[in-house]
Amino acid sequence: MTIRYPIPPFDQEKAEQKVKAAEEAWNSKDPYKVSLAYSVDSKWRNRSDFINGRKNIEKFLEAKWRKERSYRLKKTLWSFTDNRIAVTFFYEWHDDSGNWFRSFGNELWEFDEKGYMTQRIASINDLVIDEQQRQLGVQGAY
Numbered sequence: 238m239t240i241r242y243p244i245p246p247f248d249q250e251k252a253e254q255k256v257k258a259a260e261e262a263w264n265s266k267d268p269y270k271v272s273l274a275y276s277v278d279s280k281w282r283n284r285s286d287f288i289n290g291r292k293n294i295e296k297f298l299e300a301k302w303r304k305e306r307s308y309r310l311k312k313t314l315w316s317f318t319d320n321r322i323a324v325t326f327f328y329e330w331h332d333d334s335g336n337w338f339r340s341f342g343n344e345l346w347e348f349d350e351k352g353y354m355t356q357r358i359a360s361i362n363d364l365v366i367d368e369q370q371r372q373l374g375v376q377g378a379y
Contacts, residue, residue, distance in 0.1 A: 241352035245320035252317035260312040268298035276353040305330035309373040
């Protein structure tokens with residue numbers, strides 16, 4: 238397995254780079270590309286779903302982005318230690334009926350020595366919004 242820079246131990250700059258890379262990957266909406274940031278045996282808790290392994294993460298993301306259309310995400314570094322990063326985030330999307338949502342929450346990440354995420358714990362809440370209330374994906378927003 239190759240190294241996924243930056244690698245632990247994290248400092249402010251490395252942690253911010255890791256968060257930015259994650260944001261860019263998730264905004265690509267490419268399940269395979271996103272899954273490559275996770276170890277082969279990575280463990281996730283995403284809301285009430287427990288997902289184990291890179292292949293299952295990829296399948297989960299495929300289903301997610303079939304449901305969550307026009308998905309756009311913003312992640313912000315909250316805190317870090319040697320091999321852990323905490324982020325806050327929000328993303329906006331609509332369903333196939335045109336109903337808009339803003340989902341927001343926190344993630345806790347743990348990395349191995351090669352820079353792969355071995356654990357991701359995500360707590361997420363959804364808020365129904367009007368399309369006019371969108372903050373992401375509109376001119377002049379984040």
